[in-house]
Every structure is written in structure tokens, then in C-alpha cells.
Amino acid sequence: MARGARPGCPGTGRGRRGTRPVVTAPAFRHDRPGTPEEAWSRSLADRDVPPLRLPATARRLLVLGAHPDDEALGASGLMRSASLAGWEVGVLCATSGEGSHPDSVTLSPAGLATVRRLELSASVAVAAPAATTACLGLPDGDVASHVDELVDHVVAAIGTQGSEVVLCAPWRSDGHPDHEAVGRAAAIAAGRTDAHLLEYPIWLWHWGHDADLPWDDVRRLPLDEDARATKRAAIAAHATQIAPISPAPGDEVLLTAEVLAHFDRADELFVETTGRVPDDALERVHRDDPDPWEVDSFYERRKRAVTLAALPRESYGRALEVGCSVGALAVDLATRSERLLAVDASEAAVAAARHRVAGLRDVEVRRIDVRTEWPDGAFDLVSISEVGYFLSPRALGELVERSLASLTRDGHLLLCHWRHQPVGWPLAGPAVHAAFLATGAPVLVAHDEPDFLLHVLGRPA
CATH class of the missing domain: 3.40.50.10320 (LmbE-like)
Incomplete structure (x- = not known):
């Protein structure tokens, strides 16, 4: 144990049932009398x-x-x-x-x-x-x-x-x-x-x-x-x-x-507390760096080109991009869809994406945390790229269900993820794709490289 001393701060508050009270400790010392x-x-x-x-x-x-x-x-x-x-x-x-x-x-x-x-x-x-x-x-x-x-x-x-x-x-x-x-x-x-x-x-x-x-x-x-x-x-x-x-x-x-x-x-x-806890890691990533993923590097540009080439159709009606980050892929998906909704949980990412797609017609960028909210309606294309491993295993399972269920009857699901292990998160790209493939959704396109893998799936029967 370290010495029990800290700067003084105001008192405490009792929370409502099912909530955590806001508790701040008064100044105390380990070697002075406390509550018996x-x-x-x-x-x-x-x-x-x-x-x-x-x-x-x-x-x-x-x-x-x-x-x-x-x-x-x-x-x-x-x-x-x-x-x-x-x-x-x-x-x-x-x-x-x-x-x-x-x-x-x-x-x-x-x-x-x-x-x-x-x-x-x-x-x-x-x-x-x-x-x-x-x-x-x-x-x-x-x-x-x-x-x-x-x-x-x-x-x-x-x-x-x-x-x-x-x-x-x-x-x-x-x-x-x-x-x-x-x-x-x-x-x-x-x-x-x-x-x-x-x-x-x-x-x-x-x-x-x-x-x-x-x-x-x-x-x-x-x-x-x-x-x-x-x-x-x-x-x-x-x-x-x-x-x-x-x-x-x-x-x-x-x-x-x-x-x-x-x-x-x-x-x-x-x-014993339950429910989601504040985790601003990805918000800080986007807030601290206007281009955290180096979207204009050759690797990222080529990966987006491969992604677009893998789409079985030239054009889709209504498309959804989950985890749009700064909007680089959204710009490309806009050329292959009549209407595009790009979503991200990070306010900073949404602001950057809105700036990047400004001037494009029928492209909407919205702040949505897909762990707790899902856009209304059906989609002809759902893109989930480089985001699945930023979810817990349970949240990923929920994403699998929601995304496949939101596809139109002949809709396509696009998956593209880095193969390696992100530090600080339990899942890597292969595990993310395995969760989708386990549903039995038909595989329309499969592309495997040392650094990333890509699948296009149809809606399960």
C-alpha cells in the first residue's frame, strides 16, 4: 500500500438506486485516526x-x-x-x-x-x-x-x-x-x-x-x-x-x-457494477491527430482500391459505412452508391469526415455508437472496415446480427480488416471475420493478404 494521503476535496453525494454516487475522498493520512x-x-x-x-x-x-x-x-x-x-x-x-x-x-x-x-x-x-x-x-x-x-x-x-x-x-x-x-x-x-x-x-x-x-x-x-x-x-x-x-x-x-x-x-x-464504462481512446486518437491512420499513404490508398474492386456491383442504392473515421473510404463509397450514410462513435472523427465529404451529394455523416444504436431501414451495402476489433467480443456478436439483418434481400456486406493484433484490444482481424463467416452467410468475394483480409458476404438464407 502507498501512503494514504491526497489533496483535500469536497464531500460526497449519494446516488439514486442503480447509479454510482459521485464520491470524492477528503484529505486523509494513513497514520492518523480514521473511521473506526x-x-x-x-x-x-x-x-x-x-x-x-x-x-x-x-x-x-x-x-x-x-x-x-x-x-x-x-x-x-x-x-x-x-x-x-x-x-x-x-x-x-x-x-x-x-x-x-x-x-x-x-x-x-x-x-x-x-x-x-x-x-x-x-x-x-x-x-x-x-x-x-x-x-x-x-x-x-x-x-x-x-x-x-x-x-x-x-x-x-x-x-x-x-x-x-x-x-x-x-x-x-x-x-x-x-x-x-x-x-x-x-x-x-x-x-x-x-x-x-x-x-x-x-x-x-x-x-x-x-x-x-x-x-x-x-x-x-x-x-x-x-x-x-x-x-x-x-x-x-x-x-x-x-x-x-x-x-x-x-x-x-x-x-x-x-x-x-x-x-x-x-x-x-x-x-459490482454493470453497464458500459467511458472509454475515450478512439476519440482521443482522432482528436489528437487529424490523420491517425495515414489515409493518404500508398498502403491505405491501395487497400481502398482493392476494396472497391471487390464490390460485385457497379452501383448500390442505399449504403451504410460503419466506423467511417475521417471519411476517406466514404469518399470512395459515395462513387458506388446512390445514398451513403457514414457513421462513427467519435465526435472528432465525424467532424473530420464531414469536412472531407463536404460537397458530395447524398452523403450523410452521423455520430452513432453502433453498440447502442443502429440506423433505421434496410441497406443494399453495409461496409465494416477496420472497426470490428475495436469492439468487445459480445459487442461484435451484436454487430454481426444487426448488420446482416439490415441488408436487403440481395444486399452485400463488405468486410476489410488489418490482420495483426491491435494493442489494447482483444480481437484481431481474422477473429472479426470469423464471427461473420460463422453465420453461414454466403461468401461472394474473399481476398487474403499478409496485412489485411477482405470478404464480401451476401445475406444469410
Whole structure:
């Protein structure tokens, strides 16, 4: 754990049922009195917190921590349960915790990082003996500057079978900037992979009060005496945090008895949220670079020429382009269709596409997120190019159904995707095309190159 201090900020707000309250932690310190466990015990006794029910499809548990010991404090009981159930368990820690004792005269930051990584391995082995552990070595105290990098690692760890994964991370409103950054990264990664997300508070128990938790989303995992003993042993493995490193100033204990009392309960508590989470990665790509895909390069120009040449008809009536980005392909599709609707979820991309197609007749560019909305009517041509791998597997399945269902009886579906693995996303081009081909839609054109593949499909019978 890193030191529990942050700048002061205003109070908290209680959310409506089914919503997350806007929670901001007051200024707090790990070494000063906080909310006693007795107060939380009274709050918990007054509430009927539902038990945690995990998805039937889940087979793997991936626990994230900002610092070594977060996993033991927040989720060692869950790790033990998953291990006993035969699940694959992994622990991924963003930092090595080198900032917990900045004034230590005994251990340098590098030395402390080495010790804390060893403590992490020992602690995880107590809770889940077969689990894997890894530390990414992001800077302790500045994880917020590396959220995109952390998302990439988490998505890669989850892989393409996210529906089998329970992802457990610090709560996004925990009050410590590193914890909140890891929580945000976990939420984004869960959205991209369809992993089931759980969040565990840590510092909230120290600075917070009853009104600071979104109780409608809180779930409990009961711990029997053996599980509680395992959790105590897992926490005890983090010796640099639960006891002074030495008697010298700067080597003081980090986790006081008052703080540790919050983690000796008969239940572990998790915040379980559902629904889509904000993920502005593609918006930032288009906002920060007017030509993020280098659409005027030879590779892109040739690929568009191959795409147009693959269309079996010279002209289509009503066409739809999903994921138009800056509009380069839209300009070409406009020459092969009587009316074209180009859509993208990014406001910046839509603005760029509108500028590019300005002056073209019967071309409309509209901001639509196809995960939640689909244009009305039927289309003679639907183009899905270089966008399928920016969806989660579940969202891709929904896109497959909607796009094929929206084709006219003799309509065509155009697919073109990069073959290689995009960093930070679980799917690659071949998996995207495989999802469409699995429907049994007739293949009218197939083109395969080392860098991209292209299919034109008809409407399934």
C-alpha cells in the first residue's frame, strides 16, 4: 500500500438506486485516526448486503492491485475461493510499491521494490498456491499517467475469452490516486473484453462513512474461519507494511492496527457494477491527430482500391459505412452508391469526415455508437472496415446480427480488416471475420493478404 494521503476535496453525494454516487475522498493520512471499524460494523449490521454471485461462465480470476498488499487486503478471500474451485488465478500489480517509505534509511526505493515483490509472491502463494503474479513496475504514486499502458496489459492478460474472467480491482472511488487509476483501467479493460468486473475498497474504510458506498451495488463474500485465517496469513506476508522496517524514523508501520481491523471481517465486500464504462481512446486518437491512420499513404490508398474492386456491383442504392473515421473510404463509397450514410462513435472523427465529404451529394455523416444504436431501414451495402476489433467480443456478436439483418434481400456486406493484433484490444482481424463467416452467410468475394483480409458476404438464407 502507498501512503494514504491526497489533496483535500469536497464531500460526497449519494446516488439514486442503480447509479454510482459521485464520491470524492477528503484529505486523509494513513497514520492518523480514521473511521473506526466499529462504525462500519454497525452500518453493515443494519444492511442486508446480497451475497456475491459470479457468472456461471467464469473460470478465471484476475486480481489487480496498485501496490503489493492491495490484493491481500481486498481480495485474498476471493482468491482462495477461486483457487479451491479450480479456477485459474492471476495477480497483476501496477507498481512495486517503492513509494511506501520515502524517508526510509534502511531500504532504498529499489531495495524496497525488490522486497515488496517478494512479499507479493509469498502472500499470493498463501491465498492461491498455483496463482501467477506479475508486477508491471509503473511508478508508485503516478499510475494515473500510465492508465493506457495498464489497460493494454490487462486486456492482454484477459485475452479473447473475457466472459470466462472475473476481473477484480481497487474501487474507482477509493480516494487514493493510484487505486482510482487502476480501477479506471480495470473498468475500461472489462468493457473491451466482456470480463465481469468487481471492485474492492481499501482506503474508503479509513476515510469514508456509510453514505459513501453505492450500497445497491455492494456484494459480500462470506469468509469462514479457515478463510479468515488464510487472509490474515496473506496480509502478514507483507511484513514491510504491517510492521516497522526498523526503529529508525522513516521506517514506521504503514498499516496500523486500526486500518487492519477493516480487513478482519467475516465478509469481503465488493462493488459490482454493470453497464458500459467511458472509454475515450478512439476519440482521443482522432482528436489528437487529424490523420491517425495515414489515409493518404500508398498502403491505405491501395487497400481502398482493392476494396472497391471487390464490390460485385457497379452501383448500390442505399449504403451504410460503419466506423467511417475521417471519411476517406466514404469518399470512395459515395462513387458506388446512390445514398451513403457514414457513421462513427467519435465526435472528432465525424467532424473530420464531414469536412472531407463536404460537397458530395447524398452523403450523410452521423455520430452513432453502433453498440447502442443502429440506423433505421434496410441497406443494399453495409461496409465494416477496420472497426470490428475495436469492439468487445459480445459487442461484435451484436454487430454481426444487426448488420446482416439490415441488408436487403440481395444486399452485400463488405468486410476489410488489418490482420495483426491491435494493442489494447482483444480481437484481431481474422477473429472479426470469423464471427461473420460463422453465420453461414454466403461468401461472394474473399481476398487474403499478409496485412489485411477482405470478404464480401451476401445475406444469410
